[in-house]
Amino acid sequence: MKLETINKARYRKHLNYVIGACVVALTAGSLGIAQCLIALFPDSDGSHFHWNLTGVTLTSVTIGVVLLKVKHHAFMYEVAYVWDLKQALNKITRKMAKLKKAAEQGNADAMLAIQFSYTGSKQLWELDDNTITMEDLVMWQAQLDVLTTRYNIELDITHFQSHLLKQF
Known part of the structure; x- marks a missing residue:
């Protein structure tokens, strides 16, 4: 995955539309079914729990299928990008302990994955106005910078590919 510049206002507007449409669809579909x-x-x-549960389940599955089908529509571009970014960051986060250990031993691929995670997280947190942990991110980035200097490694996140994580 490549990091891209995203228009925050457009992203937030489209995300709100998608969330609103999903809420309306879930409510109407669940009740209707x-x-x-x-x-x-x-x-x-007089107990209709199983029918209510069936309505919620069928509607949720339908919404999921529709979202997957319209994911590549121009309107969904920013929302889908953030969705994909979150998935990529989650893959890295699950392996972060192993990545940090390998980075301390000079593994360039581990450092590249960590750099991608930090850069992607910063972008994601800025898009979602979640700046609470930015100070921690600056500290983590400084620790990574020390390692890149120690091992004389230059990181270019445009070279990050998710298959690099398989070795960890």
């Missing part, structure tokens, strides 16, 4: 099932298959006990 549940009510149809209750009308078709009434329960003498």
Whole structure:
């Protein structure tokens, strides 16, 4: 994955539309399906939990399928980019302990993955106005910079590929 410049205002606007549409679809779909099932298959006990659960499940699956199908539409570009970025960062985060250990031993691929994580996290946190941990990120970046200087390694995050993580 390559990091790209994202228009924050456009991202937030489109994300809010997507979230709103999902909430409306989930509410209407769940209630509609549940009510149809209750009308078709009434329960003498008056408990319709399983029909309500079925409505929520079917609607959630439908929303997921629709989101996957429209992911590549121009309107979804920023939202899909952030979605993909979060997935890439999660893959790195799950291996961060091993990456840091390898980086301390001079592994350039580990340092590259960590640099990508820090740069991507900074972008993500700025897009989501989550600046609480930025001070920690600056500290972590300084620690990585010490390692790159010690091992004389130059990091170019444009060379990061997720397959690099397989070795850790």
